[in-house]
Amino acid sequence: MQNTLRSWRTLREKIIKMNKNVIIPILTILLIVVIVFMLNDLFFSNKNQENPYELNIDSIGRYDSTLICYNEVLQIKLNIYEPKGIAIDDSDFVYVAGIRKIIIFDTTGKQVSEIATEDSATCIAVNSKQEIFAGMTNNIEVWNKNGTLISKWKTENPLSVFTGIDVNDSTVIVADAAERLVHVYDLNGNFKINIGAEDSLKGILGIIIRSPYFDVALGRDNEIWVGNQGRHSLEAYNVNGNLKSSWGVASMSIEGFSGCCNPTNFAILPDGSFVTSEKAIERVKIYNQSGEFKCVVAGTEKFDKGTKGLDLAIDSKERIYVLDPVRKMVRVFERN
Numbered sequence: 001m002q003n004t005l006r007s008w009r010t011l012r013e014k015i016i017k018m019n020k021n022v023i024i025p026i027l028t029i030l031l032i033v034v035i036v037f038m039l040n041d042l043f044f045s046n047k048n049q050e051n052p053y054e055l056n057i058d059s060i061g062r063y064d065s066t067l068i069c070y071n072e073v074l075q076i077k078l079n080i081y082e083p084k085g086i087a088i089d090d091s092d093f094v095y096v097a098g099i100r101k102i103i104i105f106d107t108t109g110k111q112v113s114e115i116a117t118e119d120s121a122t123c124i125a126v127n128s129k130q131e132i133f134a135g136m137t138n139n140i141e142v143w144n145k146n147g148t149l150i151s152k153w154k155t156e157n158p159l160s161v162f163t164g165i166d167v168n169d170s171t172v173i174v175a176d177a178a179e180r181l182v183h184v185y186d187l188n189g190n191f192k193i194n195i196g197a198e199d200s201l202k203g204i205l206g207i208i209i210r211s212p213y214f215d216v217a218l219g220r221d222n223e224i225w226v227g228n229q230g231r232h233s234l235e236a237y238n239v240n241g242n243l244k245s246s247w248g249v250a251s252m253s254i255e256g257f258s259g260c261c262n263p264t265n266f267a268i269l270p271d272g273s274f275v276t277s278e279k280a281i282e283r284v285k286i287y288n289q290s291g292e293f294k295c296v297v298a299g300t301e302k303f304d305k306g307t308k309g310l311d312l313a314i315d316s317k318e319r320i321y322v323l324d325p326v327r328k329m330v331r332v333f334e335r336n
Contacts, residue, residue: 022230063254069295070320072302074332076109083309085124085135085165086323086330088334092315094330097134097324098120104145105330107315115147115183122163123175127187135174140189153189164227164265165216171239177214180207182226186243195241197228203234204243205231213264213279213309220272229261234274234291247291254285255293267312267320275320277310282334284310284322297333298322 079237082096093112094105102124119141122133131150132143138160140153157179164175172185173195187195198206207214208230215227223244224237233248248263249256255265263276272289275297282303286294287296297320303310304326311323320333 011073015042016222033168063296063299066256067296068295068299069336070333071336072108072298072331073319073334075196076105076330076332078103078328078330079111080328082120083323083325083328084120084122084309086313086321087124087126087132088313088315089126089130090316091129091130092317093130094313094321094329095124095126095132097124099159102132102143109330109332113145115143116142117143125165125167125172127167128169133165133167133172135163135165138178140165140172140174140185142189151189155183156191161212161244163212166216166218168218168222171218171222173216173218175214175216175226177212178210180209180214182216182224182237185225193239193241195224195237196228196235202242208261211264211279213261215263215265217266217268217310219268220310225266225268227263227266229257229264232257232262234266234276236262247287254296264309265311267314269314269318275312275314277312277322279308279310282307282310284312298331302331 002140006195021204057084077310078096080096080101082102083096083098085097092107098101099120100117102117102121103111104113106112119136121136123135134143136143138158139155142150144150147329156228159178161173161178162175163177166173170187172187174183176183181197184192184195186192196207198204207228210230217225219225219236222239226235226237230234230307232250233246234242238244252258262278264279265277269275274287275284276287281300283299284297286297290292303324307324307326309325313321315321318335322331322333324331
């Protein structure tokens with residue numbers, strides 16, 4: 001019996017040893033094959049071959065051409081580095097701000113003056129007196145049309161990043177992308193209130209900013225409109241900071257706002273309708289007073305891929321001015 005057991009153990013050991021001698025070379029060969037396929041994929045495969053898992057932004061940006069309701073009627077070329085903001089005064093003069101200067105154009109698109117600034121404006125607005133309010137990263141400068149600095153306002157937080165500004169006859173509002181708040185001032189630079197902070201008692205969810213685009217506008221009845229791009233919405237507040245209304249939906253369709261954070265910029269037409277612009281899917285659209293999609297001003301075919309910061313302004317004829325920072329021009333669109 002013991003001899004039989006010893007024979008079985010000896011036979012099993014021989015089989016295991018034989019399997020090891022066979023398996024190890026097979027595994028080695030398989031490993032070499034895998035490495036060869038990986039090298040071929042990395043260095044010798046066709047790089048132009050379509051990736052079946054890649055998100056096709058082009059197809060998402062397509063829309064029915066019958067939705068276009070504006071035509072491009074004028075282009076104003078800009079001699080300015082990194083144009084950031086655009087504004088229009090009551091006489092339809094156009095103001096463009098960028099690196100260390102502000103350029104002013106007449107109604108025909110002819111440059112009439114240039115203001116040299118020590119700092120670089122990231123946003124700009126003009127009041128009825130043709131006073132220029134420029135957000136200079138983290139402070140505000142007020143200039144007259146002749147290029148004289150009227151005042152310079154210090155802000156509470158030196159780390160603020162101002163990305164949007166608007167003004168009327170009594171109020172200045174400034175969007176601060178760093179603090180995720182809207183600062184409200186009077187015309188003399190006296191701070192009044194912050195708007196947009198999360199407040200569960202007031203039903204305010206708070207501003208979400210995932211990129212340095214954050215816009216504001218003063219609407220009718222002193223409404224303060226805020227672009228809450230991380231929530232794909234526009235929100236209206238009263239002068240006391242209470243949320244009045246909001247609209248917007250996250251969607252890949254033409255009716256909604258896509259990506260991480262849109263709309264990046266907006267402006268308000270005299271009838272209360274909204275003009276919005278987006279990044280990633282570069283386009284400009286119109287929504288009515290309640291936020292219902294109406295039509296397309298300019299689709300993705302009008303802009304270079306990767307264009308961001310399409311700031312907007314509206315003149316007295318309700319023409320839409322789009323600041324195109326990539327092509328360095330102001331592009332004017334007129335209703336069909």
